[in-house]
Amino acid sequence: MKTLNTETETRREAVESMFNSIAGRYDFLNRLLSFGTDRCWRRKAVGVIAGKYKNPYILDVATGTADLAIEAVKTAGARVVGIDISAAMLEAGRKKIVRHRLGEQIGIVMAGAEAIPFMAGVFDVAMVAFGVRNFASPQAGLQEMHRVLKDGGMIMVLEFSRPQGFPFRHLYGFYFTKVLPLVGCLFSGNRKAYRYLPDSVLAFPDNEAFIGMLSAAGFSGISQMRLTGGIASIYTGFKTPAQ
Numbered sequence: 001m002k003t004l005n006t007e008t009e010t011r012r013e014a015v016e017s018m019f020n021s022i023a024g025r026y027d028f029l030n031r032l033l034s035f036g037t038d039r040c041w042r043r044k045a046v047g048v049i050a051g052k053y054k055n056p057y058i059l060d061v062a063t064g065t066a067d068l069a070i071e072a073v074k075t076a077g078a079r080v081v082g083i084d085i086s087a088a089m090l091e092a093g094r095k096k097i098v099r100h101r102l103g104e105q106i107g108i109v110m111a112g113a114e115a116i117p118f119m120a121g122v123f124d125v126a127m128v129a130f131g132v133r134n135f136a137s138p139q140a141g142l143q144e145m146h147r148v149l150k151d152g153g154m155i156m157v158l159e160f161s162r163p164q165g166f167p168f169r170h171l172y173g174f175y176f177t178k179v180l181p182l183v184g185c186l187f188s189g190n191r192k193a194y195r196y197l198p199d200s201v202l203a204f205p206d207n208e209a210f211i212g213m214l215s216a217a218g219f220s221g222i223s224q225m226r227l228t229g230g231i232a233s234i235y236t237g238f239k240t241p242a243q
């Protein structure tokens with residue numbers, strides 16, 4: 001089992017405590033702040049997987065309240081293991097899985113992306129939605145996702161990216177940095193968490209820079225699909241079979 005250095009451990013604890021504190025309002029605020037678009041993005045992301053695999057075995061990293069895992073079972077007939085570091089997010093996910101009667105298809109484990117507690121070469125697909133920018137060490141998390149994939153297996157990352165064109169980029173920038181933190185704070189009571197959201201997105205590599213991170217983690221055949229004018233992107237890549 002890998003161990004984390006002190007700086008990584010401190011960052012991870014801060015992120016864990018933030019998600020523990022907003023878990024109860026997380027789904028509601030996702031729907032509100034994205035005007036429901038987050039659901040379409042997850043559906044599209046899982047559609048990409050369903051287009052390539054029938055009944056895949058999937059690792060959902062940073063599964064949170066399990067929305068992506070549930071979508072993967074419903075759309076791709078997947079069996080899913082979800083991992084996350086936040087006990088409160090996982091508990092909300094567990095209740096939702098029970099409500100959807102998907103306890104047979106989805107298992108959840110408390111674990112971090114930087115030290116995934118599974119053997120190498122196990123999963124057909126490793127996926128993560130809106131999680132990678134929160135990892136204490138995103139590059140280590142991507143490498144771990146690469147390790148647990150079978151040869152030829154696929155990574156799918158759904159993450160915020162920054163829209164490019166005028167005037168959409170400016171309108172979105174205003175909404176994302178001014179309106180969203182205010183509404184998020186009002187409904188969650190956590191000012192820090194909804195200030196962290198735009199700050200973490202603006203600081204995280206997107207487009208070519210993120211493709212570079214996937215490539216450095218060992219993935220090939222990488223592609224990016226921009227969603228809703230580039231507000232979010234689906235990145236896919238493959239674990240090259242060993243020679």
Ligand SMILES: C[S@@+](CC[C@H](N)C(=O)[O-])C[C@H]1O[C@@H](n2cnc3c(N)ncnc32)[C@H](O)[C@@H]1O
Pocket residue numbers: 012015016019061062063064065066067068083084085086089111112113114128129130131134135136137
């Ligand atoms: C924005 S939520 C996304 C949840 C879910 N994937 C979704 O689409 O709604 C980010 C999640 O990442 C989890 N997380 C943050 N750092 C992590 C890490 N190092 N390893 C695993 N999960 C992590 C958080 O606890 C939180 O549940």
